[in-house]
Amino acid sequence: MEFFPEVKKTIEYEGPKSKNPLAFKHYNAKEKILGKTMAEHLRFAVCYWHTLKGLGTDQFGANTIVRRYNKAADPMQRAEDTMHAAFEFFTKLGVQFWCFHDRDIAPEAKTLAETNSRLDKMTKLAKKLQRNTGVKLLWGTTNAFSHPRFMAGAGTNPNPHVFAYAASQIKKAMEITKELGGQGYVFWGGREGYDTLLNTDMGRELDHLAMLLHLAVDHKKKIGFKGQLYIEPKPKEPTKHQYDFDAGNCLAFLQKYNLLPYFKMNIEANHATLAAHTFHHELEFSAANGILGSVDANRGDLLLGWDTDQFPTDLYDTSLAMYTILKAGGFKTGGLNFDAHVRRQSIDHIDLFYAHIGAMDAFARGLKIAAKLIKDRVIEKAVAKRYAGWDTRFGRMIESGKMNFKKLETYILENGEPKLQSGRQELLENILNEYL
Numbered sequence: 447m448e449f450f451p452e453v454k455k456t457i458e459y460e461g462p463k464s465k466n467p468l469a470f471k472h473y474n475a476k477e478k479i480l481g482k483t484m485a486e487h488l489r490f491a492v493c494y495w496h497t498l499k500g501l502g503t504d505q506f507g508a509n510t511i512v513r514r515y516n517k518a519a520d521p522m523q524r525a526e527d528t529m530h531a532a533f534e535f536f537t538k539l540g541v542q543f544w545c546f547h548d549r550d551i552a553p554e555a556k557t558l559a560e561t562n563s564r565l566d567k568m569t570k571l572a573k574k575l576q577r578n579t580g581v582k583l584l585w586g587t588t589n590a591f592s593h594p595r596f597m598a599g600a601g602t603n604p605n606p607h608v609f610a611y612a613a614s615q616i617k618k619a620m621e622i623t624k625e626l627g628g629q630g631y632v633f634w635g636g637r638e639g640y641d642t643l644l645n646t647d648m649g650r651e652l653d654h655l656a657m658l659l660h661l662a663v664d665h666k667k668k669i670g671f672k673g674q675l676y677i678e679p680k681p682k683e684p685t686k687h688q689y690d691f692d693a694g695n696c697l698a699f700l701q702k703y704n705l706l707p708y709f710k711m712n713i714e715a716n717h718a719t720l721a722a723h724t725f726h727h728e729l730e731f732s733a734a735n736g737i738l739g740s741v742d743a744n745r746g747d748l749l750l751g752w753d754t755d756q757f758p759t760d761l762y763d764t765s766l767a768m769y770t771i772l773k774a775g776g777f778k779t780g781g782l783n784f785d786a787h788v789r790r791q792s793i794d795h796i797d798l799f800y801a802h803i804g805a806m807d808a809f810a811r812g813l814k815i816a817a818k819l820i821k822d823r824v825i826e827k828a829v830a831k832r833y834a835g836w837d838t839r840f841g842r843m844i845e846s847g848k849m850n851f852k853k854l855e856t857y858i859l860e861n862g863e864p865k866l867q868s869g870r871q872e873l874l875e876n877i878l879n880e881y882l
């Protein structure tokens with residue numbers, strides 16, 4: 447059965463002059479940029495939870511969206527229809543990757559054993575559809591935040607029984623991710639945080655979270671899963687404070703608990719803005735610290751302070767993101783996963799296509815702009831000039847640790863006041879706009 451009959455064939459590149467809403471104007475998968483195809487650079491992934499399972503519900507109202515593949519009375523039949531619809535969508539859109547939570551693909555049953563056998567069944571189907579379509583798994587993850595048992599967290603739950611449940615779920619989710627050839631596995635700390643400190647032993651919770659991650663690293667080795675592990679920072683929501691607040695927080699946590707060699711960041715644009723950072727900042731911080739792994743590509747709304755998970759359309763954002771990603775050497779195991787959902791009023795199946803096409807074009811343009819900035823070295827040159835003092839003999843002496851306070855004081859006594867230089871912010875902003 448065809449679930450998206452409004453799109454007949456795979457979306458194609460028609461170029462910037464095209465007026466066809468079902469064509470790419472900028473994303474040309476095979477076009478080479480800086481030695482790699484756009485597809486190889488961007489590694490787009492569709493997320494299962496929002497795109498296939500999102501039905502428009504919010505805190506103020508029920509579902510608004512009706513999906514053709516969501517009609518069967520039997521929950522496992524619905525899961526199978528949804529999986530078929532998913533791969534039809536991935537193929538028609540022309541993306542190479544998908545991402546999922548365990549509970550997205552198979553509904554939970556009464557016992558863990560039953561749930562796991564449902565997962566096995568759906569994994570088998572996913573494997574077959576991956577083989578038929580060539581679509582690959584970017585990453586898998588566990589939903590250890592929706593079920594009521596996780597209301598007080600998973601790894602940070604005050605009850606070790608819940609910790610064990612979370613561990614069992616992660617164990618299985620890692621195993622099926624491996625089975626599906628997943629290139630990564632994400633830990634987003636759904637409810638790993640607190641609602642009030644009055645009932646919270648923070649130190650103990652942090653230790654427990656680290657323990658859970660260590661056990662996951664052990665299991666990864668045990669089963670020979672080669673994918674990259676990621677932490678996805680988020681400062682709040684659903685809890686008042688999430689422990690994986692931002693990339694800086696995660697870095698400190700990973701270092702403290704000797705987990706740094708095993709993890710990289712999965713940076714989500716809207717989580718960055720919730721943490722009062724820019725998307726660009728979180729990427730740049732991760733790149734500077736060698737922990738940039740993958741990206742959840744979306745955007746928030748400046749006037750709504752929550753995780754609105756809108757599709758990315760802002761060229762300023764996508765250009766600066768791609769600039770940092772390219773400078774850092776590009777994606778290895780990671781990619782651009784559209785952790786975004788259509789708005790509550792976008793109730794048609796075709797809206798899913800419009801949303802993804804626009805987002806892919808926005809990143810394709812970002813990639814082209816970033817590549818040009820890199821080729822022309824305009825920003826690079828300005829930055830190099832700004833730090834030129836550090837490339838002199840004197841600067842190098844400090845950098846290489848050959849100086850001490852006494853010698854630095856002598857230098858000042860002999861050389862007096864430093865020469866001030868302009869930061870050239872406005873000029874650089876103008877240059878960037880010329881490239882957009």
Ligand code: XLS
Binds near residue numbers: 547587680753
């Ligand atoms: C929620 C997160 C979630 C993760 C996967 O805010 O973005 O969707 O990406 O668990």
Ligand code: NI
Binds near residue numbers: 678714
């Ligand atoms: Ni996310």
Ligand code: NI
Binds near residue numbers: 716717753755785
């Ligand atoms: Ni999010």
